Amino acid sequence: MHKNYLAIMAVCGVTLFSASLCLASGGRVTYPDGKPVVAAQVNVHLQDVDKYKLATDASGRFSLPTMDFLDAFVQIKAPDGKDYATVNLPVKVFETGDVSVVLQPKR
8 A cells, every 4th residue: 555655646746747847937027126026018029029928927927838939039028118127038048937037227
């Protein structure tokens, strides 16, 4: 019985790990003071075309729908778009899903 329990736990663990790898692409956007940026504009550009348009949630997080476009760029803008600089990063940076982007004031 103990062996069956360990086998079931191993299968569940591998399944959860695999699922987390598939869904892990994305990140979190904050202001310099650490507060989340709600409704920041997140655009994925592939060959000068907007492939996806997203927005951050209440905790400043966003998830990319797919990682099939690893040569694309992610552009992040503050919701007001005036006081903070736009960020442009390769989509490959967001593969792990634990990336934090801190918007910087325009100078």
